Amino acid sequence: MAILPCFSIFCSLIFFLSMKVSLAADTVIPASFIRDGEKLVSSSQRFELGFFSPGKSKSRYLGIWFRKVPDTVVWVANRDRPISDHNAVLTISNNGKLVLLNQTNGTIWSTNASSEVKNHVAQLRDDGNLVIRDNSSVNTTENYLWQSFDYPTDTLLQDMKMGWDLKNRRERYLSSWRSDDDPSPGKFTNRLDIHVLPKMCTFNGSVKYTCTGEWTGDGFVSALSNTNFLYKQFLVENQDEISYWYEPYNRPSIMTLKLSPSGFVTRQLWNEDSNEWDELFSIPDDYCGKYGYCGANTICGPDQKPMCQCLEGFRLKSQFNQTGPIKCERSHSSECIKGDQFIKLDNIKAPDFIEVSLNQSMNLQQCAAECLKNCTCKAYANSNVTEGSGCLMWFGELLDASRPIRNFTGQSVYLRQPASGPDKSKDSWLPLFSLASVAAATENFSMECKLGEGGFGPVYKGRLLNGEEVAVKRLSSQSGQGLEEFKNEMLLIAKLQHRNLVRILGCCIEQGEKILILEYMPNKSLDVFLFDPTKKRLLGWQARIGIIEGIAQGLLYLHHYSRFRIIHRDLKASNVLLDRDMNPKISDFGLARMFGGDELQGNTKRIVGT
The missing domain is CATH 2.90.10 (Agglutinin, subunit A)
Incomplete structure (x- = not known):
């Protein structure tokens, strides 16, 4: 009987030591507690979990920190629920949640993991991740019921x-x-x-x-x-x-x-x-690292003076306020009809992806061609910098471009610039379209886009990449009307401006092609209405009179009020086009003849219609 007290003391000592070992381990099991002043320590002795007070604060929080650097806390449980005393405890609840309780067992903070399984444990891992897992399962990420890394x-x-x-x-x-x-x-x-x-x-x-x-x-x-x-x-x-x-x-x-x-x-x-x-x-950093510091269409560089500069192709709108954001505008017209080129900006941080398009299957050359076809495309670059592949194109404002500081690396971006000198045809000063952009507008001159065909050649309906609908007139290689007529019409229409004359938007003369880009007339030509038994009923007398007056006004302008006296020489119903409101516009000036002010007639070897 005398040994019983010794045995009792021995058991108490074993229990006390087992509790100390439990408190120094990396897990919390049901019915065990972590009190203020006690810690969990990861198995590698790298991280600790316990209670702390940050900085000058007297409030207490449950957190994780590096054991070697205890003042560097890397995770906090009750971030927005501070504890006012030292009486809080951490434990596993009956439903498997990790909970932080105050001295009256009120919940200060808890995880959202719960289950009917009673065998949950919380573990502080060697990577600093606090997890809850089923103690009977294999210790893998897939079996975590909750982990601090997710928050x-x-x-x-x-x-x-x-x-x-x-x-x-x-x-x-x-x-x-x-x-x-x-x-x-x-x-x-x-x-x-x-x-x-x-x-x-x-x-x-x-x-x-x-x-x-x-x-x-x-x-x-x-x-x-x-x-x-x-x-x-x-x-x-x-x-x-x-x-x-x-x-x-x-x-x-x-x-x-x-x-x-x-x-x-x-x-x-x-x-x-x-x-x-x-x-x-x-x-x-203090300046260029801040998002959009210099404003739109600029590039920021801590080593350049001034620090904020307009991107090439843009000009400063105002000379004032040079210490902060500046205002930059295009230094040339941004119309689709301009023929542009690109300059390469090396080692920069590209503009933000505000209004962009992405095509991972294109190479850089295809990307350049695609961007050039759209006047609203301001820049392009590889989308995959590592492999030098893919296509990223910028539209709209270019914001947050900068030159990386010190030893940081950048990438190459190709910025749209106006071609050197005016990009116009020699005779007419007409804007030039690329053949690629015309083909794209007409779905590669598909039959679905074809509006009709005359002596000049086929006419297609097209849609430019800016959304504008156009008529694309393609000179047929078999046509008896050749480059002379094409240049003539191009020259004449470009110099004429009247509401009853078809307006020309540009031309294309690439790869032997002779193409005119004209404004699109939704109601096609007058002959469609006059010679169709059903549609001619849509032309009441008032509409007919309006069309006749419009044609007459157009001819009067050509014969008398334009800078040149012009005789159309092929005026017929198919060459009178109708806009959305049935207003007539004279087209097809391929056979027109320009007369001097004192000329009353002219001779021609060509047979023409009237």
């Missing part, structure tokens, strides 16, 4: 993913603290922006504060520096996720990507010798 924090740890879990419709992003003393959510978030192409953006509320360029395969443009030999970056895109993460090459090293309360994203490496953080980079 916003201000620090991205190595191997911690940031981006979009498409399978579970969840976004992982960084959320700044309100201040160094207050871990509640602040104004700034840092996210993987997957609009068009992935890039990293920091937002002040819903407004962009700073953005990197696109992914290069090794990192993001303007955030890829020569310190990359210290770590490897990854971006994965598949049907389940679009995610970014990084790994230091020296695995035992301590590295973070941290979003500060003031919106700065800093990559830092713990220096074991000096026991302090070494800053590898911090963005944005």
Whole structure:
């Protein structure tokens, strides 16, 4: 009987030691508690979980930090629910939730994981991830019921993913603290922006504060520096996720990507010798790193003077306010009919993807041709910087272009510029269209777009890339009317301006083609109405009189009021076109003859209609 007290003391000692071991382990099991002053420690001794007070605050929070750097907290549970005393405890509830309770067992914070299974445990892993799992299952990510890595924090740890879990419709992003003393959510978030192409953006509320360029395969443009030999970056895109993460090459090293309360994203490496953080980079800088700092159609460069300059092809609208955003406008007309070229801007951060189109199957040459066909396309570049493939085209305003600072890398962007000298035909000063743009407008001169055919050749309905409908008149190679008639009509119509004459928009003379681009007349020609038994009933006397008067006004202008006395010589119903309101417009000047002011007649060897 005398040994019973000794046995009791021994059992108590074993229980006490087992409790101490449990409290020093990396897991919380049901019916066990983590109290203020006690900690969980990951198996590698890398991370600790416990209660802390940030900065000068007296409030208590449950958080995770590096064991070697206890003042660097990387995750906080009760961010917006501070504890006012030291009496809170962490435990696993009966339904498998991880809960933070006050001294009256009221819930301060809890996870959303719950199940009828009673065998749940919470574990602090070696990568700093706090997880809840079924203790009887294999320790794999797929069996986690909840993990802290899925929820916003201000620090991205190595191997911690940031981006979009498409399978579970969840976004992982960084959320700044309100201040160094207050871990509640602040104004700034840092996210993987997957609009068009992935890039990293920091937002002040819903407004962009700073953005990197696109992914290069090794990192993001303007955030890829020569310190990359210290770590490897990854971006994965598949049907389940679009995610970014990084790994230091020296695995035992301590590295973070941290979003500060003031919106700065800093990559830092713990220096074991000096026991302090070494800053590898911090963005944005004071000026060019801030989103759209210089304004639209500009490029910002900390090493250029002035720092904000208009992109080539744009000019400064005002000479004032040079210390901040400037206003830049096109230095030449942006009409589709201009013949333009491109200049290459090397090593820049491309403009933001505000109004862009993306085609991953094109090469750079095809991209240039496609952009050139559309006057609203202002720039193009490879969409895949690493492989030099794909096509990205910019439309609208060009915002947030910059020259990367110091050792950051950029990419090449091709900017639209006006051709040297006026791009007009020699005789008529008519705008020139490329054959590619005309073919695109008419679906490669398809039969579905064909409106009709006359002695000149076929006429097609087309739609320019700016949406404008046009009539495309293509000179037939078999036509007896050749280049002389084409030049004549081109010259005459370009010099004539009257509401009852068809307006010419341009021409194309590439690869032996002779094509006129004319305004489109929805009601086609007068003969369609006059000689159709059904449609001629639509022409009442008032409409007929209006058409006759319009034709007469057009002829009067040609014969008397224009700068040149012009005889049409082929006026007939098929050459009188009708607009949407049935207003007549005279067309087909291929056989017209220009007379001097004192000429009353002329001779010709050609047989013409009347």
